[in-house]
Amino acid sequence: MRLGITMFATDRTMAAHELAVAAEERGFASLYLPEHTHIPVSRATPAPATHEASGAEPGMLRGVNGDETLPESYARALDPFVALAAAAAVTSTITLGTGVALIAQREPLVTAKAIASLQHLSGGRFVLGIGYGWNVEEAADHGVRWSLRRDLVRENVLAMRALWTDEVASFKGEHVGFEPSWSWPKASVPVLLGGVGGPRLLAAIAEFGDGWMPVGGAGMRETLPKLAAAYEAAGRDPSTARIVPFGTLPNAAKLEYYATLGVEEVVLRVNGGPREEILATLDAYTAFL
Template identity: 70%
Template sequence: MRLGITMFATDRTMAPHELAREAESRGFVSFYIPEHTHIPVSRDTPPPTGVDTLPEEYARTLDPFVALAAAAAVTERIRLGTGVCLPAQREPIVTAKAVATLDQISGGRFVLGIGYGWNREEAADHDVPWKQRRGIAREHVLAMRELWTKEEASFKGEHVSFQPSWSWPKPAGHVPVLLGGAPGPLLFSHIAEYGDGWMPIGGAGIREALPALRAACEEAGREPVPVIPFGTLPTPEKLGYYASLGVEEVVLRVPAGGRDEVLPVLDEYATTHLRD
């Protein structure tokens, strides 16, 4: 089984490019970091972690594209991804350029992990109507795909449109899009339409959800997509369970801390769970 790493990277944690380099040297195959543009101080949205107070790290996340570009410069093989990016809150033409540039300079190693978001106030500051965020995210990804793949790209949708345009660079190859989120008909229909995989946070409920995901892909006329459990705290039993479901890659979580806190955990994961 292939193993990747994710960290809630901030201005107070181990630098992402250093962690990516350390992860690559130990044999991990992927490295992901999240994004939040900002966290409004006054919020009605409860923290997604179930705690009373939102951890400070949510307000201190780095820009993932800048941080991953630094990681690309000091690594050679490890895949570099967002876990997750919030495309509904991003202008798609500018984001398409950033993704294509990052994929170019990394030699085709970028993975776009996306989500719909949980923070109503953050979305509102981006002028994203809460109930429309899934549809906006979908159109933004579809519009970016046009820019990545067409010599003259255009798009006309409900939430985004642009006239026939030139936009280079193009990505070095196909940019995989992994969708995060809880299982459900809408998520699975989006994955079947424009996704390259499902990235369930924590990995709970995969066995029960797999038939519905496979059915959505079959209805869309495509083969089943991979499932990549994300943010896992591993045990041999848990990884064995994932393997029994046909999962081929799992992204493990390391603490949002400095080198002295992160590297021992990385070493433990490598020693205990990586196989030649």
């Protein structure tokens, strides 16, 4: 089983490219970084129940609309594509991914170019983990109507896939469109969708994704047959779906359980902090390699 790591890389943590080097040296297979452009101070959206699995540092932010708090790493997160490009320059084997990128909040032409460039420069080591987001106010500042965010993610991914694969690419959707265009470099980019494995997410994975990133892994045994059924309904081979449990605090029993489900990669949570603390965590995790 491949073991990777995820951490909120911020301006106060160990540098992401140094973390990538340290992880690769110790035999970890992957590094995933999350994305948040900003956190509105007037946030009314409750903090996600899964933020404990995010690898966020302990400092907290308090919104002005109530007592709800959020780890400050959400507001300090580095741009993952920039950070992973720096990591690609100083590593050679480790997989580099987003966990997760908020694709509804991104313009697809620019994002497709950035991802294709990163895939080219990294020698094909990039994986695009995406999510629908949870912060209504953050999305609104990007012009995203909350009820349409799933549709935006779908169209953005389909538009980017056209740019990555077609010699002359074009796309026309309800929310996204561009005329026949040239855009290089071309790229093969695995797309993994994060989130709770409900029917809409599973159908989306089967339509335009390459796998699922369940946070924490709860309910996987019951959900995997439903994902297989969604793949079959879409005319795809269920055995090709990549299942990557995300933000896991490891123990031997948990990893063995994942292995019995056929999981080939697990991403372990590393809390943000100074270099010495992070390296100590990585060293402790090597016991599971």
